[in-house]
Amino acid sequence: MSAVDALSSDREEHCPVILLGVDPHKSTHTATAVEPESNQQVGTMRIEASLTDYRRLLAWAKRWPQRKWAVENANGLGRHLAQWLIARGESVVDVPAAATSRVRELSRGGRRKNDQIDAAAAATVACLQGDGRDVEPEDHTTALALLDERRVNLAQARVRTVNQLHALLRDLLSGGAPTQLSADLAVKLLRSVRPAGDVETVRKDIAWDLVAEIRRLDKQLTDNAARMQSLVEASGSALMDTPGIGPVMAARLIGRTRRAHRFPTSAAFANYAGAAPVEIASADKARHRLSRSGDRQLNSVLHTIAVVQIRMPKSPGHAYYQRKLSEGKTPKEAKRCLKRRLADHVWRVMIADERRVKSLPGQAA
Incomplete structure (x- = not known):
């Protein structure tokens, strides 16, 4: 290795990671480069929402070899830019708008708001507050x-x-x-x-x-x-091996859930799907009521699977439903218990599917 190459390699190793916060709008995007260690802005750029300006933005960002993008609302107005960057090998995190608003409120600027401040706030949140979530590329x-x-x-x-x-x-x-x-x-x-x-x-x-x-x-x-x-x-999903889940139900479960690993437990998934009962505060004893929140489409899928299994005498859901009836529960209560059990089962199957795909050769860990 030559002296020039060694010097260049040493500079890259000691080059700090620059956070590029992006405040997206429908017609324009504003990017601000922030140095995490000092929280100082080292550059800013405003572009039109067009492919030509996307290329200009990426060329501008390449002055920092070690960089990470923090896009506010990467699943909304920033979705197109975020996916465009990921397709070109860039690392992107999604920062919720509520988190950037909190940073602005607590900063010395008070309630001041403009695109450059929002972009810097997005980068700050991603680095310091831990509210950033890695944006994954679109898939099946x-x-x-x-x-x-x-x-x-x-x-x-x-x-x-x-x-x-x-x-x-x-x-x-x-x-x-x-x-x-x-x-x-x-x-x-x-x-x-x-x-x-x-x-x-x-x-x-x-x-x-x-x-x-x-x-x-x-x-x-x-x-x-x-x-x-x-x-x-x-x-490679095993969802259709479950009685009552056909291709349409399996597709809706995968499409609505997106990635099961974003739910840390089966209880979190059940709560997201509205299948977990809500506890009511009471001085006498613990009481629960039916949840009306959550993703109602996922809740509808679980309800359909439960009804189908109840009508299938040889299915595990039918046996579980009959057991709950024998314990004194009403048909509605037994059906809700089955939906909660199905939520756990569906989450475990999807988690196993994701682990199986990651373990295949050539798949990212």
Whole structure:
């Protein structure tokens, strides 16, 4: 090694890590470089929210070989920039807006607020307060969350279309159509209609359009479920081995949870899903009430799995439910106990899945 290379290597070893705090907005981002040891600002830059300025920001940041980005609200307005930086090998932490607000309040600046102060506060919080959370790159969990959101929209669109078709058939047929209306049944009913006059003709034409739309939505929902299943299977998840969990339920669990390891215990996951009872303060004895908080979509998934297992005589959930009934609990109370138990089971399965993926060759620890 030459003397120049040795000197350069020595400088890199002693070069302090610079925190680059970013205050993101919809049209602009402000970055401030902060030296953690002295908490002094060593540079600032304001850019437009565009790919060209993203490249300019990264080129500016490369003057500090040892650097770490602290993006305020990296899951909101800062999401695009944070994921763009991660894709280029940068280290990024997410800083909640409430934490930066607390730093501003306790600093000598009082309640002063501007983009540069917010960016510096984000960096300070990430370094000193420990409120920063590492931002991980998007993976199959994000894809499943997108597919789940798309499925919800498709299902809502199908319900609206079927309701419109019901309204038309009520005017075309005596007594209307049955409650459970499918595209094939609607076709059969429409073929029996002989319109009299322009009004009924228009109603029937619109009904045919709605039938075609229902068929299209049914196909999209089928394709959506198939894609969910392929992603869940490709991820190596064992969730579908549990009775009552199909590809759609597994995809929703993974997509809504994102990463199970962010919950330290199964109790924390159950509380997040709204499956853990809430204790009520009482002088006589400990009492609990039903939780109305938490992620209601996850709570709905656990409820569906519980109902399915209760109806399956050979499932473990059915045996647990019957045991709770024999202990004197009401059907509702027994079902809530089963949901709480399922929350623990689902968390353990997802944790095992994540550990299995990390242990595979070529996977990051």
